[in-house]
Amino acid sequence: MTLLADILTYNKTFVANKEYKAYSATKVPAKKAVLVTCMDTRLQDLSTKALGFNNGDLKVVKNAGAMITHPYGSTMRSILVGIYALGAEEIIIMGHKDCGMGNIDVESVMKTMADRGIDNHVFELLQYSGIDVAHFLKGFDDVYDNVRHNVQMIYDHPLFDGQVPVHGLVIDPHTGELELIHNGYDKLN
Ligand SMILES: [Zn+2]
Known part of the structure; x- marks a missing residue:
């Protein structure tokens, strides 16, 4: 069996047993936040669970390294759409230690x-x-610098109105422990 065949077989049972009911949520994030983090496998669930979030609580944008590589790329677009179309009132940029993009x-x-x-x-x-x-x-040389750089890219963006706090965090992918790099409340007007 291929992975795709496994997925499609599993999915039939998942839907038939109405297991989707456990994940029922609306399009608008309940905790009104966007989380940008890395696609690292260790963060698949840890990136939300270690922060106290459940399904439906926030918009999660993932890519290699939790990087905003371009001011008009898809990550920045997701952040802006989150704010202006989906009611996000906080942005969290969360890099992690031992990131593959830190030493690619x-x-x-x-x-x-x-x-x-x-x-x-x-x-x-x-x-x-x-x-x-x-x-x-x-990727980047230093995860802390990368998080600071991403936070600054949002603050500097011409389409960002400065009314939403942008927080910077670094997570330990083994323990889930967070380090606060930037407290977005400090920078609100
Ligand atoms: Zn990573």
């Missing part, structure tokens, strides 16, 4: 791409078009 070996990733058939030509063509693949893949 870009050269090794590019070598794997090449080994799997991505022609060297493609890298050159992208470079010529202004896309440096090494830079595109690069």
Whole structure:
């Protein structure tokens, strides 16, 4: 059985047994918050449970490294939509210790791409078009700096009205312990 076949088989039973009832929620986050965090497997449930949130409490945006890589990319759009369309009144940026994006070996990733058939030509063509693949893949050197940088990117965004606190946290992926990096209430007008 493939993973997809397992998923589809399991899903039939899940729906038939009405197990979805345990997850009933509305589109609007009950705790009126957006959480941006990493796609790390250890944070799959821990990222909400360690903060005291349940299903339906908040909007969760996940990507590799909990990074806002571009002011007009999908992560920033999710944050802005959360605020202006879905009633979010707090933003939480949460990086984590031992993050894969904190020490990603870009050269090794590019070598794997090449080994799997991505022609060297493609890298050159992208470079010529202004896309440096090494830079595109690069994560960050320090998780604390990364969280501070992301928080600042939101504060500096032309479409952010400054009326929503932006908090910065770092979580330990083993214990769930939080470190407060930035208290968003300190910066409200
Ligand atoms: Zn991570």
